[in-house]
Amino acid sequence: MSDVNSTNNFLILNMNTPLAERLRPKNLEDYISQNHLVGKNGTLSQIISQGIIPSMILWGPPGTGKTTLANIIAETSKRPFYQLSAINSGVKDIRDVIEKAKQSGGLFTTKNPILFIDEIHRFSKSQQDSLLQAVEKGWITLIGATTENPSFEVISALLSRCQVYILEAFNKDDLEAILKRAITKDNYLSKKNIKLKQTKALLRLSGGDGRKLLNNFELVVNAINSDDIIITDNIVLEHIKNSTATYDKSGEQHYDIISAFIKSIRGSDPNAAIYYLARMIEGGEDVKFIARRLIILASEDIGNANPTALVMANTTFQSVSVVGLPESRIILSQCVTYLACSAKSNAAYLAIGEAQQVVKETGDLPVPLSMRNAPTKLMKEIGYGENYGYSHNATNNFVYQEFMPEAIANTTFYKPGQNTREQAQRDFLKTRWKEKYGY
Numbered sequence: 001m002s003d004v005n006s007t008n009n010f011l012i013l014n015m016n017t018p019l020a021e022r023l024r025p026k027n028l029e030d031y032i033s034q035n036h037l038v039g040k041n042g043t044l045s046q047i048i049s050q051g052i053i054p055s056m057i058l059w060g061p062p063g064t065g066k067t068t069l070a071n072i073i074a075e076t077s078k079r080p081f082y083q084l085s086a087i088n089s090g091v092k093d094i095r096d097v098i099e100k101a102k103q104s105g106g107l108f109t110t111k112n113p114i115l116f117i118d119e120i121h122r123f124s125k126s127q128q129d130s131l132l133q134a135v136e137k138g139w140i141t142l143i144g145a146t147t148e149n150p151s152f153e154v155i156s157a158l159l160s161r162c163q164v165y166i167l168e169a170f171n172k173d174d175l176e177a178i179l180k181r182a183i184t185k186d187n188y189l190s191k192k193n194i195k196l197k198q199t200k201a202l203l204r205l206s207g208g209d210g211r212k213l214l215n216n217f218e219l220v221v222n223a224i225n226s227d228d229i230i231i232t233d234n235i236v237l238e239h240i241k242n243s244t245a246t247y248d249k250s251g252e253q254h255y256d257i258i259s260a261f262i263k264s265i266r267g268s269d270p271n272a273a274i275y276y277l278a279r280m281i282e283g284g285e286d287v288k289f290i291a292r293r294l295i296i297l298a299s300e301d302i303g304n305a306n307p308t309a310l311v312m313a314n315t316t317f318q319s320v321s322v323v324g325l326p327e328s329r330i331i332l333s334q335c336v337t338y339l340a341c342s343a344k345s346n347a348a349y350l351a352i353g354e355a356q357q358v359v360k361e362t363g364d365l366p367v368p369l370s371m372r373n374a375p376t377k378l379m380k381e382i383g384y385g386e387n388y389g390y391s392h393n394a395t396n397n398f399v400y401q402e403f404m405p406e407a408i409a410n411t412t413f414y415k416p417g418q419n420t421r422e423q424a425q426r427d428f429l430k431t432r433w434k435e436k437y438g439y
Contacts, residue, residue, distance in 0.1 A: 019189070019218040020211040023182055024068050031065065031072065032181070032210075033174040034167055038069070044165060048076050051111075055135050055142040057120070057150045057159070060167025061364060063209030066145035069167075070116040073143065080113035082140075086122035091130045098134045112141045120144035121153035128155045135161050151376035164378060169208035169364050176203070178210050179217060189221065194229045201233035205240055208363050216240055257283075262293065266301045270340035277329075277336050287328045291317035294335055305345035305419040312338055345417030355413045365405035398432055412437045 025031045028038050028045065037044045047053060053073060058066040074081035082097045101113035115134075117123070134140045135158065142162065146153060150164055170178070176199055183194045202220075206213035216236070221229060223239045261276035280290060291313070298313035316335040320328040374384035389399030402409055416422035416429070416439075429439040 018215060019182060019186060020063075020214040022186055022188075023178075023214060025065075025072065026075065028072060028076070030181075031068065032177050033170055034065065034069070037165055037167070044069070044073070048073060051077055053077055053079070053112075053114070053141050054163050055140075055161055056163045056165055057144045057146060057154060058165055058167060059146050059148075059150050061169045061208060062147055063206075063211035063213070064167040064169060065210065066167060067116070067118060070114070070143045070145065074114045074116070077111065077114075079111050079141070081116065082113060083116045083118070086117055086119040086127075089117075089127075091127055094127065094130045098139060101134070101140045112138055114143055115140040116143045116145070118145050119147070121146040121148040121150070125155055128158050132157055132161070149379075151378050159378070166382075170206075170210050170213075171208075172203060175199075175206060175208070175210065175213055178213060182214060182217060192221070192227050192229060194221065194231065196231050198231065198233045198236075201236040201240075202231070204360060204363070205236070258293065261290075262297055262301075265294075265297055265336060265340045266344065268340055268342075268344065270337045273336050273340045274333060277332060281325070281329050281332075287320045287325060287332065288317065290332060291320050291335075294332075294339065298339060300349040301344055301346055302339065302342050303345045303348040303417075304422050304425060305343040305417055306421065309339055309342050343419045343421070345419055345422055347415055347417045347422060351414040358408060358411065358413075362405075362407060365407050367405060368402060370401070371403055400432070400436075410436055 028048075031038055034042070036042055039045065058069060060066055070083075071081070080101065082101060084093055084097060097115055101115060115131075117131075120128075131140075131142060135142050142158075144150075144154070144162070150159055154162075176196075179196060179199065179202070183189055183196070202213060202217060205216055217231075220231065220236055220239045224235070257276055257279050261273060261280065264272035264276060277290070281287070295310070295313040295317055298309040302309040312335055316331055319331045323331065369383040370386055370388045372379070372384040374380045379385075389401050391397050391399050404411065416426040426439055429437070433439055
């Protein structure tokens with residue numbers, strides 16, 4: 001009976017630990033993805049097998065296994081391991097760890113202690129400076145993890161003493177492998193009958209972040225609270241929803257009037273628009289709120305059909321911010337009638353909406369190397385900016401080249417509207433991109 005109780009207590013404690021932490025790999029055999037680093041012929045695999053660990057920066061998106069990899073390196077190489085987070089550590093903390101590292105054998109053995117610093121890009125210059133001597137003298141082997149480009153976020157003196165290894169975002173196969181591992185390897189989940197019928201929603205919501213994927217998966221499983229679980233996209237979306245804040249000043253009528261106001265301007269009816277403007281002013285509505293909505297409308301419903309509309313709306317907001325009622329009603333009236341009588345186009349609004357949907361569906365696609373800026377030696381060495389055609393050096397200031405990620409090349413988001421100004425834009429785009437985008 002005591003053994004059963006011990007097992008149950010272990011499971012309860014285990015459940016209180018987040019799934020991502022419970023599943024953290026302890027060795028390279030369980031480590032998913034990053035084959036270019038830890039695969040059979042990976043750079044880090046060879047280094048680890050030789051037992052000579054250099055100071056390094058692990059650079060990659062969130063949830064790709066940087067902390068896990070640092071732990072595995074320390075465990076495999078049998079080195080003392082110290083960990084700091086740049087969020088809540090200072091120079092004193094760094095010096096304390098360095099002293100401990102020296103005392104634990106950093107001066108007397110080739111197996112220097114490892115100091116792992118999570119989010120090292122958050123360290124100030126002085127904090128990074130405090131690491132230099134310890135790295136230079138070999139008192140510690142530094143492993144820094146960062147989601148930011150180390151060329152910009154790590155001081156050059158420290159960067160020159162470290163190798164930079166790039167971790168890639170998890171792809172679809174990697175993420176599905178992580179889910180399957182959770183179902184079969186986790187002490188708690190493996191006792192349930194879980195079937196992954198659909199994974200699209202889970203993968204999309206993760207954004208390529210393995211930690212977020214597991215957190216969302218655990219949330220759904222716990223919400224269902226059953227031993228037999230079938231995971232579908234609808235079930236996932238039912239339990240994981242984006243929280244939205246709702247502005248409410250005076251109830252339903254407030255939203256009805258602002259809705260009618262916006263639709264009247266969109267529908268080119270200045271008389272109805274002025275009526276609803278008067279309703280809001282008499283009802284005590286904040287004139288800045290009205291002006292903010294006009295700024296949004298100027299881009300959403302007029303856009304490039306009349307770019308001056310946005311200038312007008314922004315000037316209106318600035319004006320009503322310094323001129324109070326009753327005079328600001330005149331300024332608002334001028335802007336409302338101008339916008340209502342303007343040509344309309346929602347092409348820019350539709351373009352960003354379609355683009356965001358593609359981003360949600362495809363995740364963080366890599367930017368073509370030719371389109372990446374390369375102000376540092378490191379970035380040039382890995383191919384940033386190679387084969388980029390500088391438009392101003394070409395005829396008509398134009399070079400036909402690929403700007404988009406390969407997976408969505410030739411996708412058209414912006415479709416100019418049927419009005420004088422946007423027809424001119426369409427004609428311009430035809431001379432450049434007719435074959436690519438179909439203008």
